Every structure is written in structure tokens, then in C-alpha cells.
Amino acid sequence: MNDKQxxxxxxxxxxxxxxxxxxEYKKKLWAGHQALKKTDxxxxxxxxxxxxxTHWKLMLGANFLKCKDRFARxxxxxxxxxxxxxxNVPDDHIVWPELTVSAMYKTPISWGVDLKWEGSEHxxxxxxEAKRIIAIFGDxxxxxxxxxxxxxxxxxxxxxxxxxxxxxxxNRLSVNVNYAxxxxxxxxxxxxxxxxxxxxxxxxxAPDKVHxxxxxxxxxxxxxHINRNTTGAINCRPDRTGAYAINNMRVHSAxxxxxxxxxxxxxxxxxVYISAQTSSGLSPTMYNEFVHQYNCRLAKYFTNKTVYYHGxxxxxxxxxxxxxxxxxxxxxxxxxxxxxxAAEKFGDKVVLETHAHPGKVFxxxxxxxxxxxxxxxxxxxxxxxxxxxxxxxxxxxxxPQLLIQWAEAAQEVSxxx
Numbered sequence: 277m278n279d280k281q282x283x284x285x286x287x288x289x290x291x292x293x294x295x296x297x298x299x300e301y302k303k304k305l306w307a308g309h310q311a312l313k314k315t316d317x318x319x320x321x322x323x324x325x326x327x328x329x330t331h332w333k334l335m336l337g338a339n340f341l342k343c344k345d346r347f348a349r350x351x352x353x354x355x356x357x358x359x360x361x362x363x364n365v366p367d368d369h370i371v372w373p374e375l376t377v378s379a380m381y382k383t384p385i386s387w388g389v390d391l392k393w394e395g396s397e398h399x400x401x402x403x404x405e406a407k408r409i410i411a412i413f414g415d416x417x418x419x420x421x422x423x424x425x426x427x428x429x430x431x432x433x434x435x436x437x438x439x440x441x442x443x444x445x446x447n448r449l450s451v452n453v454n455y456a457x458x459x460x461x462x463x464x465x466x467x468x469x470x471x472x473x474x475x476x477x478x479x480x481x482a483p484d485k486v487h488x489x490x491x492x493x494x495x496x497x498x499x500x501h502i503n504r505n506t507t508g509a510i511n512c513r514p515d516r517t518g519a520y521a522i523n524n525m526r527v528h529s530a531x532x533x534x535x536x537x538x539x540x541x542x543x544x545x546x547x548v549y550i551s552a553q554t555s556s557g558l559s560p561t562m563y564n565e566f567v568h569q570y571n572c573r574l575a576k577y578f579t580n581k582t583v584y585y586h587g588x589x590x591x592x593x594x595x596x597x598x599x600x601x602x603x604x605x606x607x608x609x610x611x612x613x614x615x616x617x618a619a620e621k622f623g624d625k626v627v628l629e630t631h632a633h634p635g636k637v638f639x640x641x642x643x644x645x646x647x648x649x650x651x652x653x654x655x656x657x658x659x660x661x662x663x664x665x666x667x668x669x670x671x672x673x674x675x676p677q678l679l680i681q682w683a684e685a686a687q688e689v690s691x692x693x
Contacts, residue, residue, distance in 0.1 A: 372522050374451070
């Protein structure tokens, strides 16, 4: 059996699920939710995308990949995971009749310096090992050492990859392209260049140099995004009907801009992920000075209100500052932040992405405990726009049933009274 024959029955299953009326309900649920409309239930999601393959073997078998070609195996892996979740976990994930491939590049993004990590070179699974930053500015910030050059998309190679994917699925699924970018987290890159310990000293001992570095990085980010807008390397995936944007990054589904069908996709159609988790050790005042003003420079472009702010750390004391981020639509409320603080600050102005505690869910909670935790989130949030999530799943504690139990528990309290 060749790779195409192996993938064919997976495509059949995806199409069967995608054509179910339940999917249309979930598309409208998420899209209305992102648009701040009141929905009949609170959306529920298990973010399975980060579960390591070592754990997927519990759900899909020890050798669950059957394709021979490396590219085909990547597509197969994504399809099998999507199907297992859709068939077993009763959350509100949408099954779209599409898949995504990464763009190819003639030249990648470069900062003119090597950004490396120190870690074991002998680990069989480097995704699970601890790493440490090798700081290029460990002895002091020197922006003159940087030389940013933007990426150049290889359109021919990208089209070839799209065609390869389309052939593997016999043109029955839409194939979309994901374009790389600098991202929207300049402070994390500054920390990667300096080392986090050094940065905590730098903001006190060399604030002007920190600002110079942040300005350089943010300007380079802006250049990258403006260039992507010019060249059409935009991450907006319209569905086949032209009604919805197919999103990842915890958005799921969103309404396309009213004028979308009359023009080419542009930067304002993207949903962007802004964060600064490496700044968790900074006070609100320092966060405002060294992080927030630069995040604002990036957020200003997304006038369709498609900015998502993420932070696993406690953001309670920074929420007043983050609330001034231009075009903010989604705000991450981790188990270490307080739902009450976020709800009182934002009201119905943004979507609150609330989260259960993954460590407790997978290491100790009964299903009744799971339900009580989610019920407490719902009760505290009141009438604010929330969705309920289980994410950062790095271990399922050898028990896939916990994924199912949590989704069942969350759904039991998700209907609005």
C-alpha cells in the first residue's frame, strides 16, 4: 500500500465529519463568540496540539504512522490526531475539510548572529529536554552586532509543496499555506539574545541599551509584517464558503471582514499572538516601559480587532496596562491569573480565554473535581464572554480518558442559564 492509499481513508473520515451539521453549529458558535455576540453556550476546547508524540502512542498505537515519505508522514500524523480528538473528545473543536503546509524559503529570517540553545545533543527527543539560552549579549548589549535581513519566500517550491499535499489527498481537501514570520513577541527575542538573568540586570543597569535593543527588534518585526503584507504572505485561511476564517492560535473560527471577498487578504485579516512571558519578573511599571510600548507598535496594525494577548504567568497586576493594547480581542486567563480580576477589568469588551489547571486535571482530579473547577470559573466570570480551555498538556499521565472526562465535565456546565 502506498502513501496515497494510506491517507485516503483518513481523508474520507475527515470529509464525513466536516460535512456533519454539528460542524456548522460550531463554526457559528466560535465566530459569534469572537465577534462578542452572546452565544447559547460557552465554547469548550481541549488543546491537544501540544501533546508530545510519546503520549499519542497511547491513543494511536506504538507505530501509528504508516506512510513512508517524511512529508506524507507529517500530513498523516496531523490527520490521525484530528480524527482521534473528533471521535473521542467531546469538545468544540471544528473539523475543517482542509490541511496546512508550511511555506518554503529562499532565505530565512536572519539577525546576523547565531541564536543557539545549550542542551543535550544525545537526547532522543529534544522537544522534551531542558535547554538554556546561549546569550550573544551576555557581556552587554551591543545592537551594532545585529544585522536583520528578512525572509524571501520561494514561491515555486511552496507551490510544489502545495501540489504534493493536494495529490496525497487526491484534491479532496483544501490545502492552505502557513507563512513564517518574526512573530509578535519582541521582548522574548531580546531575552533570548541577552539571557533572562542578564536582562533582569540590564533593565536596571543599562535601560537605554534595553530600549535600543527593543526598538531595533520591534522595527525589524514591523518590517517583516509590512513586507508580508506587500508580498501576500498572509496567514488568513478562508473556508470554502467564504464566510469564515479558519484559524488556529485558539481562535478556531471567526467571521471574515465584510469586504474580504472583494480584495486580496492583507495583514488586518490575521489573528496575532502577542505575549511576553519572559517579562514575568518585571514590575508593572517596568513592564509598561520595556515591553508594553513595543507590543503596542505591533498591535496597532490589526484594526479588525484580531489581537490575542497570551500569558501563562499571573497577569493580575498588569491587566490595567494590557487592557490598553490596541485592537485587543482575546485575553488569556491562565490558572495562575484570576478570572475575577480579568472579568471586572474587561467586562464584555474582550473574550476571556479561561483555563483549567492541567497539572491538577491529569494528576489528581476526579471528574467531579474537574466539573467543580470549571463551574467556579463560570460562576466567577458571570456574564462576561469566556471560553473554557484545557491546554499546556505535556503529559496525560498515561490516561487518555482524562482528556475525555474533562471535556465532558466542561460541557456539562457550558450551557448559559
